[in-house]
Amino acid sequence: DQQVKQNSPSLSVQEGRISILNCDYTNSMFDYFLWYKKYPAEGPTFLISISSIKDKNEDGRFTVFLNKSAKHLSLHIVPSQPGDSAVYFCAANRRRGTDKLIFGTGTRLQVFP
């Protein structure tokens, strides 16, 4: 049973526009969320995170929004650049008692010129 779901396997966006990647979760015990980016033949790298006490966290071109009532988070990339083309994974954690991250299946983002 997938506790973290990324329902869009792929997304294609024009350079300069906004990319919005979505993630849904089912476990209400999750209270810390992360986004990772993965290029081919490399391991995932940490991008941005958000605690459940916040509804927004921003880092440069990247912003993560959390809607706890909907159990939904999204990653916004503005403006999108060709170098952002990668697979993006969202992950969730229950901070108390475990280091375990539950990952989604990933969304492949392609930014074209």
Next chain:
Amino acid sequence: DAGVIQSPRHEVTEMGQEVTLRCKPISGHNSLFWYRQTMMRGLELLIYFNNNVPIDDSGMPEDRFSAKMPNASFSTLKIQPSEPRDSAVYFCASSIGTSGRAYEQYFGPGTRLTVT
């Protein structure tokens, strides 16, 4: 720092053979994680260690899979006997997290395993 080191990067083996994947975590990190990536299930946690002790192995698919961490700088994931459905990319990650707190995990480049 060299980051998380995994070997081999690619492994091709025949069904029934034993496969051993190796990982060297980042120095100073005390949590180590083994993941498997497949198209269908994304990144699945197989097992994780904290201070060399296995904490959660609920993701290990079968008795054919075993993992060890004999010291803070080395871990192995073994599959014996291997089967074609084990074909996947296996990642090792480490973090400075202590039990009860999740920290950013740093991933190695992965080992692509193909079992024919």
